[in-house]
Amino acid sequence: MSLPFAAIIVIIIALVAGALALSAFIWAIRTKQFSIEQLNRGALLIFDDDEPVGTPQDMVFTDNSTHGKKEDEKAG
Amino acid sequence: MAKKKTKKPADPHGEFRGQRTEADQERRIVIDDAARTPTVLYLGSGIFWLLVGSLFGIVASLKFNLPDWLGSSAALTFGRIRPAHLNTVMYGWASLAGAGMIVWLTARLCRIQLQLAWVHYLAVILWNLGVLAGTVAILAGYNQGMEWLEFPRFAGAMIAVGFLLFAASIIQTFRKRNVDHLYVSLWYILASMIWFPFLYVVANLGIYQGVIQAAMNWWYGHNALATWFTPIGLAGAYYFIPKVIGRPIYSYYLGLLGFWAFALFYNWNGIHHLVGGPLPTWLVTVSIVASVMMVVPVMAVAVNHHLTTVNHFRMLKFSPTLRFVVIGSMCYTAVSVQGSLESIRSFQEVAHFTHYTIGHAHLGVYAFLSMILFGAIYYIMPRLARWEWPYPGLIKAHFWMSTAGIGIYVIALTIGGWFQGVQLNDPAIPFMDVVEYTKIYLWARSIGGALMVVSHFIFAFQFVMIIKHAGPRRFAPALFRESAPMQREEREP
Numbered sequence: 224m225s226l227p228f229a230a231i232i233v234i235i236i237a238l239v240a241g242a243l244a245l246s247a248f249i250w251a252i253r254t255k256q257f258s259i260e261q262l263n264r265g266a267l268l269i270f271d272d273d274e275p276v277g278t279p280q281d282m283v284f285t286d287n288s289t290h291g292k293k294e295d296e297k298a299g
Numbered sequence: 300m301a302k303k304k305t306k307k308p309a310d311p312h313g314e315f316r317g318q319r320t321e322a323d324q325e326r327r328i329v330i331d332d333a334a335r336t337p338t339v340l341y342l343g344s345g346i347f348w349l350l351v352g353s354l355f356g357i358v359a360s361l362k363f364n365l366p367d368w369l370g371s372s373a374a375l376t377f378g379r380i381r382p383a384h385l386n387t388v389m390y391g392w393a394s395l396a397g398a399g400m401i402v403w404l405t406a407r408l409c410r411i412q413l414q415l416a417w418v419h420y421l422a423v424i425l426w427n428l429g430v431l432a433g434t435v436a437i438l439a440g441y442n443q444g445m446e447w448l449e450f451p452r453f454a455g456a457m458i459a460v461g462f463l464l465f466a467a468s469i470i471q472t473f474r475k476r477n478v479d480h481l482y483v484s485l486w487y488i489l490a491s492m493i494w495f496p497f498l499y500v501v502a503n504l505g506i507y508q509g510v511i512q513a514a515m516n517w518w519y520g521h522n523a524l525a526t527w528f529t530p531i532g533l534a535g536a537y538y539f540i541p542k543v544i545g546r547p548i549y550s551y552y553l554g555l556l557g558f559w560a561f562a563l564f565y566n567w568n569g570i571h572h573l574v575g576g577p578l579p580t581w582l583v584t585v586s587i588v589a590s591v592m593m594v595v596p597v598m599a600v601a602v603n604h605h606l607t608t609v610n611h612f613r614m615l616k617f618s619p620t621l622r623f624v625v626i627g628s629m630c631y632t633a634v635s636v637q638g639s640l641e642s643i644r645s646f647q648e649v650a651h652f653t654h655y656t657i658g659h660a661h662l663g664v665y666a667f668l669s670m671i672l673f674g675a676i677y678y679i680m681p682r683l684a685r686w687e688w689p690y691p692g693l694i695k696a697h698f699w700m701s702t703a704g705i706g707i708y709v710i711a712l713t714i715g716g717w718f719q720g721v722q723l724n725d726p727a728i729p730f731m732d733v734v735e736y737t738k739i740y741l742w743a744r745s746i747g748g749a750l751m752v753v754s755h756f757i758f759a760f761q762f763v764m765i766i767k768h769a770g771p772r773r774f775a776p777a778l779f780r781e782s783a784p785m786q787r788e789e790r791e792p
Contacts, residue, residue, distance in 0.1 A: 229506035240497050244562070247493075254479070257555070261480045266547035266554075268408070268482045269538060273323030279545040281618035281678070281776055 326410070333412035334403050335683045337419035337468075339766065341399030342676055344427050346759050348391025351434075353752040355384035360748045363741040374438040382449040383437045389447070389523070390458055391430045393668055395423075397531035398465055400675045401488050403683070404538055405469050408485045409476035415468040422464035429457030445512070447520040448502060455503050459496065466492040483554040484537045487530035490562060494526035510577050514570055521569035528668050529565070529631075533600060535671045536628045539678055540607055543621045544614060549606035557599030564592045571642040574651065590642035597635040604628045617778045619694045623674030626702065630666035634659065649724065654737060654744075655716025658709045665751070666705045673701070673758065680765050681777070688777035689770025693761050695779055697754045704750030707743055715740025 255261055270276050359381045362368060369375040406413045413419075433454030436442070442449045450458070469492055473485070481489070502519035541548045548554055567589030570582050608625055615622045637659055640646050650656065677694065681687050688694060715737050722733045764770045775781075 229504075229508075229511070232504065232506060233501060236497065236501055240493075243493055247490075256481060262551055262555070265480050265482060266541070266551040268478060268480060269542050270545075270547070271323040271327075273321075273327065274542075275545075276547060277545050279543060279614060279618070281543045281614075281620055281778065 327407070330406050330410070330412055331403070331682055333416060334406045337413065337416055337423070338399045338403045338679065338683060340419065340423045341395050341402060342680070343762065343766070344423060345392050345394070345396030345399060345672075346755075346762050348387050348395060348430060349755050350759055352384055352387035352392055353748075353755050355380050355387060357745065357748045357752050359384050360741070360745045364738070364745055373440065379438050379440065379442075382442060382446075383434050385447070386437065386449055387430060387434055388664070389528075390433070390450070391427075393528055393531070393664060393672070395426060395430075396672045396676065397528070397668075398422075398426075400531065400535055400672060400679065401469060402465075403679050404484060404534060405472050405488055408482050408538070409472050409478060411472060411475050411477050413468065414471040414475050418464040418468050422461040422468075424461075425457045425464070426461035429454045429461060432457065445516040445519075447523055448516065452503060452505065455499070459499055459503070462496055462499070466496060482538075483548070483551065483558060484534040486555070486558045487534040487537070490558075491527050491530040494530075494566075495523070498522050498526050513573060513576065514578060514582070517572040518569040521572065522566055524663065525561075525565035525568065528664065529561075532627060532631060532668045532671045533561075535675045536600075536604060536624055536631070539620055539624045539671075539674060540604055540628065543618050543624070543678070544608065544611045546607060546611065549603050553599045553603045557596045557603065560596035560599065561593075564589050564596065568593070568642075571647075574642075574644055574647045587642045587644070591639050593635060594639055597632060597639075600628075601632040617780050619688075619691075619698065619777070619779060620674040620678040622698060622779070623670045623677065627667050627670030627674065630662055630670065634663040634667055637662065649717060649720035651720070653716040653720040653723070654712040654740065655720060657744075658712030658716055661705065661712075662709045666709065670701070670705075673697070676762070677777075680762070684765045684768065686765055686768045687773035687775070688761055689764050689773065690761060691777040691779065693757050694777060697758045697761070698779075700750045700754035700757070704747045704754060706747070707750070708747030711740045711743035711747065715743075 251257060267276065274280055358369065358375065359377060362370075362377045362380070373379070402413060402419065429450070433450030436451045436454060437449055441451050443451065448455070469488065473489060498519060502515060507515045537548060537554060568586055570578065570586035571590050574583055574587075576583075604625075615625060641650055641656075641659060677688065719733055719737050719740075722728045722736060723730075
């Protein structure tokens, strides 16, 4: 297959990829991903009441091994 | 931002109450349950390929020390073993283990059960069959002849379909998410879902010839790191460092700035691998400029992770996850700065075509990416298996052997490779003298590699034990040290 044909294919694919990237950026702006409010609280998304800020998660062990089973089994 | 330590933080889903609630715990357990089987399948098969790839790697390394060893079998010659090592480690270990981490992380960050979970069974089968078929083909002598793209097309096609199925589930989970804002890790994950299939399919089209084929080869080779492996590592680091420490990332703004700078600059890289080759000078120069500009996103990540961890370094004494991930994150900075330097023409005059490059590659894929994956698995598995790691001593052995191994490996090849390059540039030095000079460094490489291989078997043993709920049952986290003095230290001003 000759180079010009390859180039055309790659250019078309590149344009599609570029359009996707641009769409993602526009979507991010429209959904206010970069708003000051979102940016201020974004870092806290990985925390919740059960795994709150200030609690090192490797240091907390919750025995879930008996989740859904009887309470007396949990004690064992 | 540093003052967050002393302030009561805002809760994104209501006022921060500072109390553990059953609802959050229940929700997380339900999310983890839905992701459990796909995650364990990806991680388990990834670890299987880690063992296979490591054995190929140590055999390839020992062939530098013992050139005649296993030389009578065509399948075990260096020209086949070495690409088998590269492909099993990249498409087997790093990709599959990374996919497992992404499945778990996406469900957690989107706060919803994994969607289209069933497609992962098909994806895992196709992906593993693709890696198996490709590896057998390489050992049998069928090879596309392009680095990172050695797998025959039929094997590549199986991996591509597996990846697309995997990506479909991740994107659907994202679409159904229960959060408005995307955490920075999710940006990297979602971007890789678009970038990598595009890259892999374009590179495998098979419509390139001659010089253009070489350019495509290295555009792919370098951007496989950019579009898939680096996003995996950074997504993990951005989640596990603040999560384990229990402190939000230092600057969320910097995190997003780093992501978009990463997206802007990284994909121009790759052609700098062909400095001195028969390509237009401007094409190579553009790639060098982009490579140097990568300092911007790299420093954004480095500063962010360092300032998140600062004042918490003593936690590294306790947490296996944190220790692996922080080491990996530090090595990301190191390998990226080194990579920017290596792209410069005057630097390449010495370092190119030497063992220095091999040390650089392992600093990236092992010291950065694999270390973060190890740390992630140490965090994820107890939560999925509902069983703690049975032998903390073996985690310690895994950490020290893999760290010492990669340390010896990279330092030896960096020093040896540099002086190899200096000597190769001196026409007064006979070629065989240069070969003799590198021998000691190549032995160090094999010793480092052997340490890593042993550590991988220890890791795999622990993985099997935790899946089977075997070994002593622990009712406390498996830490490097038993005491846990850091609990809730930042809860109150």
